[in-house]
Amino acid sequence: MKLILKNCNVLNKETKDIYISDGKFSKEFPESEADRVIDVKGNLATPGLIDMHVHLREPGQEYKEDIESGTKAAARGGFTGVCCMPNTTPVVDNAAIVRSIIKRANELGYCRVYPIGSASKGLQGEELSEIGLMKEAGIVAVSDDGKPISTAGFMRKVLEYCADFDVPVLNHCEDKSLSGGAMNEGPVSTSIGIRGIPSASEDVMIARDIILAEYLNLPVHLCHVSTKGGMRMIMDAKARGVKVTCETCPHYFTLTDKECVNYSADYKMHPPLGTQEDVDAVIEAIEDGTVDMIVTDHAPHHQDEKVIEFSLALNGIVGLESSFALSYTYLVKTGRITLDRLMDLMCHNPSKLLKLGRGGMEIGDDADIAVFDIDNEFVFDKNKMLTKGRNTPFDGFKLYGETMLTVMGGNITYEKLC
Numbered sequence: 001m002k003l004i005l006k007n008c009n010v011l012n013k014e015t016k017d018i019y020i021s022d023g024k025f026s027k028e029f030p031e032s033e034a035d036r037v038i039d040v041k042g043n044l045a046t047p048g049l050i051d052m053h054v055h056l057r058e059p060g061q062e063y064k065e066d067i068e069s070g071t072k073a074a075a076r077g078g079f080t081g082v083c084c085m086p087n088t089t090p091v092v093d094n095a096a097i098v099r100s101i102i103k104r105a106n107e108l109g110y111c112r113v114y115p116i117g118s119a120s121k122g123l124q125g126e127e128l129s130e131i132g133l134m135k136e137a138g139i140v141a142v143s144d145d146g147k148p149i150s151t152a153g154f155m156r157k158v159l160e161y162c163a164d165f166d167v168p169v170l171n172h173c174e175d176k177s178l179s180g181g182a183m184n185e186g187p188v189s190t191s192i193g194i195r196g197i198p199s200a201s202e203d204v205m206i207a208r209d210i211i212l213a214e215y216l217n218l219p220v221h222l223c224h225v226s227t228k229g230g231m232r233m234i235m236d237a238k239a240r241g242v243k244v245t246c247e248t249c250p251h252y253f254t255l256t257d258k259e260c261v262n263y264s265a266d267y268k269m270h271p272p273l274g275t276q277e278d279v280d281a282v283i284e285a286i287e288d289g290t291v292d293m294i295v296t297d298h299a300p301h302h303q304d305e306k307v308i309e310f311s312l313a314l315n316g317i318v319g320l321e322s323s324f325a326l327s328y329t330y331l332v333k334t335g336r337i338t339l340d341r342l343m344d345l346m347c348h349n350p351s352k353l354l355k356l357g358r359g360g361m362e363i364g365d366d367a368d369i370a371v372f373d374i375d376n377e378f379v380f381d382k383n384k385m386l387t388k389g390r391n392t393p394f395d396g397f398k399l400y401g402e403t404m405l406t407v408m409g410g411n412i413t414y415e416k417l418c
C-alpha cells in the first residue's frame with residue numbers, strides 16, 4: 001500500500017506532502033505509483049497519539065465495550081496506540097489473556113493495543129500475578145487500576161519485583177478507608193446531599209507511593225492525578241529526584257464538582273471532579289512539567305449503569321474521541337502550553353515510559369499519523385461516537401481539533417476527509 005498525504009501542516013512548523021510505503025514513512029515517489037492520494041488541505045499532522053490508560057472491557061464486559069469498538073473509537077480520536085487496563089473479567093493476570101488481547105487487536109488493525117497486566121492475581125492485592133510471563137507475552141506495565149494497591153507492604157513487593165523485570169508500576173491513587181462517597185467532599189456535595197470523598201483519599205495514597213519510591217529508589221507512576229495537594233507533592237518529589245511520573249485526564253482540567261448539581265452520573269468518576277482550585281493546579285502542573293502524560297481513563301459503561309441514581313451509578317466516562325480536542329482547545333488554543341508540549345504529553349512521554357518506540361515521523365519510522373482540523377470549531381456530538389459508551393460530559397461542547405484522518409502502520413484507520 002502506497003499513500004500520499006498532500007499539504008500536511010506538520011506540527012504547525014512546515015507544510016509538506018507525506019509519503020508512506022509498506023507501512024513506513026518513505027522518500028518521495030511519483031503520484032502515479034500511489035494507491036491513494038489524499039489532500040489534507042493544510043490540516044495539522046502529528047504523530048499518532050498514545051493513550052496509556054484505557055479500559056477496553058474485553059474479555060468479559062463486551063456489553064460496555066469490546067476491542068473492536070474501543071480501538072475504532074481510539075482511531076477516531078487520533079490514537080494509534082492504547083494501553084488497556086487489566087480489570088476485565090477474567091482479570092488480565094496471566095500470559096494467555098495477554099496474548100489473546102494482542103491477537104484480537106492485531107486481527108482488527110484499528111489501533112496498536114498494549115496490555116497492562118494486573119499487579120495482583122484477580123486484583124485481590126494479596127498474591128503477585130505472573131508478571132515475568134506476562135512481560136514475555138507483551139505487557140508494557142502492571143497496575144491494579146480500578147482499585148489501588150492497598151497496602152504499603154504489598155506495594156513494596158510489587159515495586160521491587162517489577163524493578164527486576166524492568167516493568168513500570170502504575171497505581172490508582174485512592175485510600176479506600178476514606179473514599180466511601182460519590183463525588184468530591186466540599187460545599188457542593190453538602191448542598192446537594194451527596195456523600196463526599198475527601199481529596200485526602202487521593203493525596204494519602206500519592207504520599208505513600210512517593211515515600212516508597214524514594215525509600216526504595218525505584219520508579220512509580222501515579223494514575224489520573226486530580227488534586228492540588230497531589231500535584232504539589234509530586235512537584236516536590238520530582239525536585240528531590242524521586243522517580244515519580246504522573247498522568248492526568250481532560251476532565252480534571254475542564255470540569256469542577258459544581259457540574260454534579262444536576263445529578264448526572266456523566267460527571268461521576270474516580271477520582272471525582274474537584275474544585276476550581278484543583279483544576280487550576282492541574283493546569284499549572286501541566287504547564288510546569290509536573291504532569292508527564294494526558295490520558296483518558298476511557299471507561300465505557302452501559303446506560304443502565306449510568307442513567308440511574310447518582311450514588312448508585314458506576315464511576316467513569318468515555319474519553320478517546322474527545323481527548324485531543326479538549327486538550328488542544330483548553331491548553332494549546334488558550335496559550336497555556338505549546339503544541340510540542342502537548343505532543344510530549346499525548347505521545348512521546350507515554351512512549352518513553354513504556355518503551356513503545358513510537359512517535360517518530362522520520363523516513364523509515366512506522367507510519368503512525370493523525371490529522372486534526374484546528375482552524376474550524378466543531379460541536380462534539382455523543383451520538384456520533386464509535387465507542388459503545390454514551391457516558392460523556394462533553395456532549396455539545398464547542399471544540400477545535402476534530403480528527404480528520406488517522407493512519408496506523410500505513411493503513412487508514414479513520415477517515416473523515418476525502
Ligand SMILES: [Zn+2]
Nearest residue numbers: 145146172223
Ligand atoms: Zn483508576
